[in-house]
Amino acid sequence: MRPIVACSNVTKSYGRHEAVRGLDLMLEERTIYGLLGRNGAGKTTLLNMIVGSLFPDSGVIEVGGIRLRAGETPAQVCYIREKNLYPGSAKVIDVLQMASAFHPNWDWDYARELLQAFRLNPAKKIRQLSRGMESLVGNIVGLASRAPLTIFDEPVLGLDVLMRERFYRALVEDWADHPRTILFSTHLIDEIAKVVEKVYILEAGTMLLHDEVDRLHTQAHLFRGTKESVSAAAANKRILYKETYGGGMLAAVYDSIGERERATAAKLGVSIEGLPLQKFFTYLIEGGESGV
Numbered sequence: 001m002r003p004i005v006a007c008s009n010v011t012k013s014y015g016r017h018e019a020v021r022g023l024d025l026m027l028e029e030r031t032i033y034g035l036l037g038r039n040g041a042g043k044t045t046l047l048n049m050i051v052g053s054l055f056p057d058s059g060v061i062e063v064g065g066i067r068l069r070a071g072e073t074p075a076q077v078c079y080i081r082e083k084n085l086y087p088g089s090a091k092v093i094d095v096l097q098m099a100s101a102f103h104p105n106w107d108w109d110y111a112r113e114l115l116q117a118f119r120l121n122p123a124k125k126i127r128q129l130s131r132g133m134e135s136l137v138g139n140i141v142g143l144a145s146r147a148p149l150t151i152f153d154e155p156v157l158g159l160d161v162l163m164r165e166r167f168y169r170a171l172v173e174d175w176a177d178h179p180r181t182i183l184f185s186t187h188l189i190d191e192i193a194k195v196v197e198k199v200y201i202l203e204a205g206t207m208l209l210h211d212e213v214d215r216l217h218t219q220a221h222l223f224r225g226t227k228e229s230v231s232a233a234a235a236n237k238r239i240l241y242k243e244t245y246g247g248g249m250l251a252a253v254y255d256s257i258g259e260r261e262r263a264t265a266a267k268l269g270v271s272i273e274g275l276p277l278q279k280f281f282t283y284l285i286e287g288g289e290s291g292v
């Protein structure tokens, strides 16, 4: 598959603070991605560079195979920011009208269907909406635009469980009929793991890891036992994080574990469990900080 976005060795500083450092990222066509990172990891800075709102200090960003130049906004992109910039006096329908003018693949029938599914009154003014309802307006724009690259920055903020589920379901169903590249920026890994195929994990402006979600599920493990037994069972494995307590140790391991290795670990008295993704994410970052 061809890349729709290719960032190579991209750096961006605010004054003396390097928010993004020598970062590489590639987004293929027709794939759903997650961009994960803690507060301040550099996600918004990276996204603003991809959509042309910020220009990198160094490095190259290509969108649709064309190198972005300063001041250029790539036409293929629909970016739904965490905080919408819609005018408070505009009605929901006005926002959709404006968006429809920008996005050539806009589907009005689908936009109306989503208004109903999300129980949004198109005649309401933006300033009359709750935080969650405002997120939903952005989500309708993101979905109905059917842009070749759609970026959602924290799209479920303020949404109740029912609306979150409806949003994810709508997205997956629509993507099946109209495959395109979608990038979710969030810190809620468990929630997006159901819908994304690949993840990029960003910390302090650099990419800690990128991989397929299926591999995260099959390779993220937690080893527990005595210090000596865990060290022996996890020797030659990729250890993300280690913690000792009393005579015991736990180790977050990101690697495949074969049947023989499991049997050896069991003989040593080491338990091996699958690691929930949110925990994996935490250990990955803590390990990065402690320099494991």
Ligand SMILES: Nc1ncnc2c1ncn2[C@@H]1O[C@H](COP(=O)(O)OP(=O)(O)OP(=O)(O)O)[C@@H](O)[C@H]1O
Binding pocket: 014, 017, 019, 037, 038, 039, 040, 041, 042, 043, 044, 045, 046
């Ligand atoms: N306009 C700015 N001026 C100075 N520093 C900034 C500016 N914008 C961001 N930063 C700094 O750059 C770093 C990365 O910020 P960024 O907003 O890209 O992170 P983020 O991953 O999107 O965080 P969050 O999840 O909290 O939105 C942070 O340390 C932040 O304080």
